[in-house]
Amino acid sequence: MKAFECKMCGACCYGEGGIFLTGEEQVRIAGFLGISVEHFVHEYCETRNRRLYLKVGLDKFCIFYDQEKRCLIHSVKPQRCILWPYYPAIVGDEETWEQAKNGCPGINPDVSFDDFVKEAGK
Ligand code: SF4
Numbered sequence: 001m002k003a004f005e006c007k008m009c010g011a012c013c014y015g016e017g018g019i020f021l022t023g024e025e026q027v028r029i030a031g032f033l034g035i036s037v038e039h040f041v042h043e044y045c046e047t048r049n050r051r052l053y054l055k056v057g058l059d060k061f062c063i064f065y066d067q068e069k070r071c072l073i074h075s076v077k078p079q080r081c082i083l084w085p086y087y088p089a090i091v092g093d094e095e096t097w098e099q100a101k102n103g104c105p106g107i108n109p110d111v112s113f114d115d116f117v118k119e120a121g122k
């Protein structure tokens, strides 16, 4: 039984954007979009606490989320998106994992926290 299987619901792409970007990711996504890094940063990012984050659109979804096509930069999406829900904060704390289950239907409620952690290590 899998501890996590994405249901493609888009819930993790909604809300106050927590998707920060490394310099390498900025270059990769800008290249994918065929624009300069400066253009990408100006158009699609915002700075918070001296870190660069993907902007959130008027619909409160990530600027790259499309209701039909889902993630528009899927092949080059940031590590933060690839890693979800195996964030260190979730893998390291059962209570945080319980909370994450409420927001992500892909996290199997029938699998124990220990098994979730084991799968994270694979
Ligand atoms: S919230 Fe969970 S199930 Fe929904 S798209 Fe995100 S990872 Fe997949």
Ligand code: SF4
Residues within 6 Å of the ligand: 012, 013, 019, 054, 062, 063, 064, 065, 066, 070, 071, 072, 073, 074, 077, 078, 081
């Ligand atoms: S980059 Fe893609 S996967 Fe990540 S939050 Fe935005 S739409 Fe979702």
